[in-house]
Amino acid sequence: MPATKPSFLHRLRTALVQWIDADYCPEGAAKMRQEPDRVDWVRVAPFVVLHLGCFGAIWTGWSPFAVGLAVVLYFARMFAVTGIYHRYFSHKTYSTSRAGQFLLALWGATTVQRGPLWWAYHHRHHHQHSDEETDAHSPHVHGFLWSHIGWITSRRNFPTDYSKVKDLAKYPELVWLNRFDIVVPLLFAGSMYALGAVLQSFAPGLGTSGPQLLVWGFFISTTALFHGTSCINSMAHIMGRRRFQTDDDSRNSFLLSLICLGEGWHNNHHRYQSATRNGFYWWEIDPTYYGLKLLSWTGLIWGLKAVPKSVLDEGAGKRVPSPPAFNKVVRSSGPR
Numbered sequence: 608m609p610a611t612k613p614s615f616l617h618r619l620r621t622a623l624v625q626w627i628d629a630d631y632c633p634e635g636a637a638k639m640r641q642e643p644d645r646v647d648w649v650r651v652a653p654f655v656v657l658h659l660g661c662f663g664a665i666w667t668g669w670s671p672f673a674v675g676l677a678v679v680l681y682f683a684r685m686f687a688v689t690g691i692y693h694r695y696f697s698h699k700t701y702s703t704s705r706a707g708q709f710l711l712a713l714w715g716a717t718t719v720q721r722g723p724l725w726w727a728y729h730h731r732h733h734h735q736h737s738d739e740e741t742d743a744h745s746p747h748v749h750g751f752l753w754s755h756i757g758w759i760t761s762r763r764n765f766p767t768d769y770s771k772v773k774d775l776a777k778y779p780e781l782v783w784l785n786r787f788d789i790v791v792p793l794l795f796a797g798s799m800y801a802l803g804a805v806l807q808s809f810a811p812g813l814g815t816s817g818p819q820l821l822v823w824g825f826f827i828s829t830t831a832l833f834h835g836t837s838c839i840n841s842m843a844h845i846m847g848r849r850r851f852q853t854d855d856d857s858r859n860s861f862l863l864s865l866i867c868l869g870e871g872w873h874n875n876h877h878r879y880q881s882a883t884r885n886g887f888y889w890w891e892i893d894p895t896y897y898g899l900k901l902l903s904w905t906g907l908i909w910g911l912k913a914v915p916k917s918v919l920d921e922g923a924g925k926r927v928p929s930p931p932a933f934n935k936v937v938r939s940s941g942p943r
């Protein structure tokens with residue numbers, strides 16, 4: 608008997624439950640990942656609300672404190688994206704204790720970029736299939752817009768493939784955070800509101816309020832953080848110079864390194880993923896690495912991995928062209 612297509616109501620109910628329980632997949636996660644790309648508008652409604660919330664500034668106004676907090680939270684959480692979700696959970700470039708790992712995961716979850724296992728699974732897949740047809744966010748294959756924001760809205764990209772992150776899936780506390788990935792962002796948003804309300808009462812001179820800090824500390828800062836991070840997916844394979852001959856078209860960009868605290872040295876990273884630093888040479892600024900070095904002095908993390916001398920020698924003073932397959936910047940556009 609041919610399989611019947613799920614009804615609209617079924618799909619709606621599924622997407623609503625998935626807001627709370629990201630692992631809820633009645634038809635099976637593996638089957639869902641095989642579907643063609645399709646934006647799931649109900650599922651991504653919270654993501655749309657995140658963007659719309661920025662317009663709340665029209666009503667709440669601004670204050671130097673609120674804007675300053677948004678900037679501080681952008682960089683504190685960009686560090687969590689790069690130093691924690693990327694350099695720890697995706698690549699294990701340093702070590703920590705189990706409790707330390709959980710603390711880092713909580714910090715990472717405040718970025719509102721879903722759970723640590725989902726993030727690591729997609730990122731490891733990117734390294735395995737960089738700029739190939741199955742790479743979820745290659746600007747060469749899918750175009751700028753899809754690799755920047757489209758892929759994250761596609762139904763097939765929502766489930767985590769736990770078989771690809773077995774080293775992390777053995778910790779139930781991480782799986783819980785990954786499954787209920789809305790909990791920490793909601794607590795974070797609520798704490799912004801509460802902080803603003805308290806400051807309005809006890810430090811009225813700051814000119815802030817609960818709604819104002821919710822808008823600046825959560826909505827605006829988090830939306831900027833998403834787009835800053837996404838620049839790596841959409842631009843780090845088309846903008847900048849290449850030092851190492853890799854199979855993909857990854858590039859090194861000083862500008863992206865400023866926005867993303869050192870992640871712009873993307874060609875270096877594709878050449879050697881196991882190092883804690885992405886800026887391989889002293890002049891390649893890598894604030895994430897400096898932050899991780901500071902954290903290592905506290906004892907929370909240790910075992911930072913260096914770049915082998917052979918790799919440093921290989922890249923010193925080099926500039927190489929893109930592989931011939933990438934001479935044309937965009938091969939096609941749109942989803943797979």
Ligand SMILES: [Zn+2]
Nearest residue numbers: 697730876880
């Ligand atoms: Zn990576």
Ligand SMILES: [Zn+2]
Nearest residue numbers: 733737857873
């Ligand atoms: Zn890449």
